[in-house]
Amino acid sequence: MDETTPPEHLNPLQRFGRDIRQVRLARKLTQKHLGKATGYSEGYVSKVESGTLLPRPSEKFAKGCDTVFGTGELFAGLLRRIDEGDHPSWFVPYLNLERKASRILDYSASLVMGILQTEAYARAVFRASHPREDADLIEGRVAARLRRRELFELDAPPLLWVILHEACLRTVVGDAEILAGQLEYLLKAVTSPHIDLQVLPFSAGAPGAHTRPFTLLTFEKHPTVLYADGPQGGKLYDSPATVALHYDSYDRLRAHALSPGGSLALIKSLVKEYRS
Incomplete structure (x- = not known):
């Protein structure tokens, strides 16, 4: 995913990954640090942030990010809305x-x-x-x-x-x-x-x-x-x-x-x- 890509041109998983990356950088954390804190590998975090992890990041990862970032249920909620968007x-x-x-x-x-x-x-x-x-x-x-x-x-x-x-x-x-x-x-x-x-x-x-x-x-x-x-x-x-x-x-x-x-x-x- 190109960092210069306008948000409106990103799919839901790419926007989710972009938001994870922005908050991670604001907290001055590396992908390896975030992976260790959430129970996943550095490669897993990289795929999440690039929007290439399929079928989508796990609920456990989203909740782990909320805990590490101190964002309440922000990312868990975003993930649920992505999920709901693909269902009638x-x-x-x-x-x-x-x-x-x-x-x-x-x-x-x-x-x-x-x-x-x-x-x-x-x-x-x-x-x-x-x-x-x-x-x-x-x-x-x-x-x-x-x-x-x-x-x-x-x-x-x-x-x-x-x-x-x-x-x-x-x-x-x-x-x-x-x-x-x-x-x-x-x-x-x-x-x-x-x-x-x-x-x-x-x-x-x-x-x-x-x-x-x-x-x-x-x-x-x-x-x-x-x-x-x-x-x-x-x-x-x-x-x-x-x-x-x-x-x-x-x-x-x-x-x-x-x-x-x-x-x-x-x-x-x-x-x-x-x-x-």
Whole structure:
């Protein structure tokens, strides 16, 4: 990034890096000093300041900078706004709650849920759903989706329990190679003690009253919240009756799904099928 580049010509990550550098220099700190103080390398700080670190600087780094610089929550807030800028406005409230949840119970009906998508799979999804969108906007959406994985880097990450309808495993997103890569990523993801996965097979019949995907977020000290897709985007619901109805549906879906072991066996067989 050229230091003479006008701010209006910088992308959000470049502006973030430029602000970090300006404050660092004002505090008379070297990149090595800042890296050591925040728990990162000098090279990491250099990439942040040049705006070339992808998908974006970590929340831990931003908070560390605020501590070192004495800037309150300035850089952590800037990073959140960058993140939110790559998501549709109706999805931001869900993201804010997702970061605070103790459990995430998800039912996906046709596509693998966003937080478990690979880069190639997410790119194919966005290209299909936004065929006329510029490539840089697509890449911003992809990067924002991948950043959601940072949830599992927290000291106390939430438990994620995912029920995937078999249609998610057989809908060829992009091409067979991309889908095979996505399924292999699922096999890797479930090795985490914080992620459980079950597949609802076609043989289970109709999936019940709720054929659309939905997510239940539970919290230690707050009531459970439901997130469900609609024709105009997703929406949050906190009505006890609505939440209870979807809890019941989730229990039924889980009861009719394959066991975790049987689910992984099916995924492995499909990987072989798509790789052949």
